[in-house]
Amino acid sequence: MTMNLANLTTSEIIEGIYSNNVAIVSKAITLIESTKHEHRLIANDIIAACISRKNDAIRIGITGVPGAGKSTFIEKFGNLLTNLGKKVAVLTVDPSSRRTKGSILGDKTRMQELVKNPNAYIRPSSSGTSLGGVTRKTRESIVILEAAGFDSILIETIGVGQSETAVHDMVDFFLLLKLAGAGDELQGIKRGIIEMADAIAITKADGDNVQRANFAKMEFTRALHMFPPKENGWSPEVLTCSAIENKGLTDIWELIDSYCKNMKAIGYFDSNRQQQNENWLIQYVEQELLSEFYRHPKTKELLPQLKKEVINGKSSPFLAAEKLLKALKPT
Template sequence: MNSSASSTIKKKRRQQIDINTLGQQLIQGNITALSRGITLVESENSNHQQQAEQLIEYCLPHANKSVRIGITGVPGVGKSTFIEAFGNHLTSLNKKVAVLAVDPSSSISKGSILGDKTRMEDLVKNKNAFIRPSPSGDSLGGVAKKTRESIILCEAAGFDTILIETVGVGQSETAVHSMVDFFLLLKLAGAGDELQGIKRGIIEMADAIIINKADKDNVKRAKMAKTEFQRALHLYPPKASEWIAKTATCSAIENKGIDTVWEMISDYVSQTKANNYFEANRKEQNKYWLIQTIEHHLKSNFYQRKNIQNLLDELLQKVKEGLVSPFSAAAKLLDEYKKLK
């Protein structure tokens, strides 16, 4: 055996040991190990990705024991202030809180959510809280995968309440909705037209709509907004969880109504654990991510081919001009793809 081969083996063994050690430290609640684990998960390096996969398999048996809460709302609604107040309330109840984010747009908008930890001055110093800025990346699929794997690591490290923040302006709500147990929409009282500007589908997803900034001279308007949303929620068909979406007002800055939000979520958890939706939903979500990942790869493998791109452009033009039907254009593209494989 030459020395290079032996060093490769040693290196491999060391990496193997590293991951096991890291995993062990992580499940003992070591925050540095958790941070290192998430860094592995977020790395684009293929060696790191392999290690991340090992780490996740190591952690999986210790994960899953938490409540995962999605929190969304447009910029300006006070998400950071709410998460700070909510997180501190949870730790005062002896909970261990991890805060993650799904924000694929951050690299473009620069206003990365959770990027500025100083926005959560108290929570960041709280030893029972773990805040991780949003992972970088342009594709929602990639960012969502990183966040979802980070959830597993946080849970294995003993965090029992996971808050996942998202900005209510993209497709990220669906992704977050598909990785949480409870989906919370933060809103502000508007000038009478509270229902304008809500993205299609977000209200349907919400398990609770919380009107924030119900303070000072805004209390009355917030209460009116709450009533209006409550009425709107009645228009939707019942949820598979059998949970009836709730509304409430709160003031994150004055720390009012935060306890009510947690009570609401606790009720939800008891109710959906009793009717078995909680577990069933998590299994359904796992299946969703498996299928999503496969289909994403199948599609990108097709669309990334140069020949396909060219032919697609050409045929789209012909379809546009009414020279080819969309179905025969599709058949031509699939024939071409068969030849490429």
């Protein structure tokens, strides 16, 4: 059956999402990603229809430096979940990504098995230069995917810059992948990310690496013990796994599952989602207001000079700020 996607009405798109029509889900996400005003309006209607649709999905953030084995992990972990009867969607948040400009070949070749899995859907990072823009699109894509019946949303991020924080703020569970060996490869990890993790999985725990992985597990367990507990009372755990040997993945899933059950029981799961929603509202409003300020011709004219004065110690930051604010006031 061929279908002309271009001619679908908004309610046909919504119906298509509700019935898990993957081609239509993809089209809806494309509309979300579009910068055209008329597409934005349709996208808004679609989101409004999808957001109130009840679902029982969980959102899992997965992060780690390049080389930590993210793609292989997600491929195997995704297949594990579909074997458990779940419908899996994989999103990537990577504002710096160039590979996705016009082509999703990169992501598809990274996860060749999962891409053929009929119960899995892989959507690479939308192109876009601002983290804010990419974040919004990802959050809205989650709404579509959940309305379409995907119940396990895996959101991958590359573990540099601000994107992990953005992903952390949109998921229920945040998993950090680490190679065995606590030394050099810590270089690539952003400070603060360890404290965000709900669990750390030491990857590639196979062959010669097993001992090193177990040692790293012990070291990290001890290190995490030095952190203050999370506000929800959860104590992050450290596990080892091997994606190639399919080891330890079930344990990771069971940990996530028990975390979610726990957090639902104490009401944290829902209150966290509500808090995230409220934060998105506030963040988005603030972002828009500030970007309006930075686009203002007076700002563009004065800010570079004021910055220079402040950096050279010629002006106080506050006096410079007041000068700028005064210049912006309509007279």
